[in-house]
Amino acid sequence: MSIYNKINAGFSLSTGSPVTSGIEDVLYIFNQDDVTLTYDTENPLIITGLTAVASAKVYKFEGTNNSFNSMSKLAKTQVGPRYTEEIDFNVAGLSVDIKTQLMAMGYGRVCAIAVNNYKDSDSAIELFGAVNGLIVTEAERNAADETLDGGYKIKLTNPDKLKEPYPPRAVSIAPESGTATYASTITAIEALVA
Template sequence: MPIYNKITAGFALGAASPITSGLEDVIYIFNEGDIALTFDTTNPLIVTGLTAVTDALVYKFTGTNNSFNSISKLTKTQVGPRYTEEIDFNIAGLSTEIKTQLMAMGYGRVRAITVNNYKSGDSAIELFGAVNGLILSEAERNAAEESIEGGYKLKLTNPDKLKEPFPPRAVSIAPQSGTATYASTLAALEALTV
């Protein structure tokens, strides 16, 4: 009887491109049902397409000074490994428009795309919440917090009891003709952005 999953490759950290921590100060968020995902037919860890359903958009949040962070944690369950995904970010503001968006992220499910500082691998751009989506699990505002000038500290994470079956997916989108690159993937994201 064959094993369900087998190790098929090794890896080594190269001196030519050492690993770099952190995310760029940008995150792309969209409603779970608004953007259809296309996966690589041979590797389900790679998203090869994002298609807007009707007039849906991807919303771009920008920050400064490393204000975004992502975490993926493996959890062993009775049916196999599952992953808890989290994204922490700040919003410098407290308008009613911001509060409306916070409420929408708390009740609805979203997906999020981050851009890693480390660009040498094929996961420079990653999708979180591919299967079960993410919800706003924390929204904290301390008016006296000087580091974010009284804005909101937010956390997106998987809904209760709905961990992801895969780690964050790599996003790699090819242009109309040619192969996928970092630039072509960012261009595809920006084309869907408000």
């Protein structure tokens, strides 16, 4: 039975583990061509492996006080549903290295992994930009903005006319022997961090 054409399950709100909004103040970002994604053979919404190409790395961006956000929005098109994916984050800095990274994310395509605050789900960790990648579409700096101390507000989103065919993918990576858990997935991602 295809997951695309027919519903096959219901859901209910959990009173024991109520939904929690937001994402953790950490993002893992990598160049789209630098990491090969492995998908679950029965469900393309689940990524079961991340493999670095040659010596490529995943880069860890850390923030504070809920300074990161993710968003996915359905858009109905003539060929079916598509999803706009966005990652918003702040950069507390103004160095040439930061500007170089922002330029690279504006021209090249990246993927981003966000960790949801709500952990009682098989989508606690999600990957954005799996098919078409993400680019920096906004990089705003107001030197007088006291909330960021003159840092940058950044938005990563899909390139023009290239929405994603799926919602953000769940990332669930098992250890060498055993079942995938939240901890095993974070360990696998961290192993690729520069």
